Amino acid sequence: DQAAWMQEILADPARTGVAVVATPDDLPVAETVDLVTAVRSSTVVDVAAVVVNRMPAAPYDLGVASAADLFDPATVAALRSEVGSGIDVVADTVRRARRRHERAVELLAPLDTLPGLARYRLPELIDHPPGARATQVLADLITDGLW
16 A cells, blocks of 8 residues: 555656756766656656756856957957956956856757756856855745746
């Protein structure tokens, strides 16, 4: 009776679901695809979501028409004349951040082959110490549908 009761709970997507967590890297993404496929084909448990942890931020919301505008030679020259050569360090940092984000998006593409899953991307918290407070902030973002 207990086995049947447990089977009933596991088979009920309203009560049970697997949330697979991966980082935006080759091996974790490949393992996530394999795991979701195996769980779906070999068990009665619903795969509820894929959570991407440590997603690099997209440095595009810079108050310019597009990210490319920031790197336009005329824009860079105007910024350099206003703030000095320090703008080159800032521009280089933004370029590297943009490349990291774009690469992460590319690496996550295989997850698109997994239909019917909620997907969450949690930000890489480089300036926040890990712990209960950071975990609560991320949980609130997911619960509120803001991330």
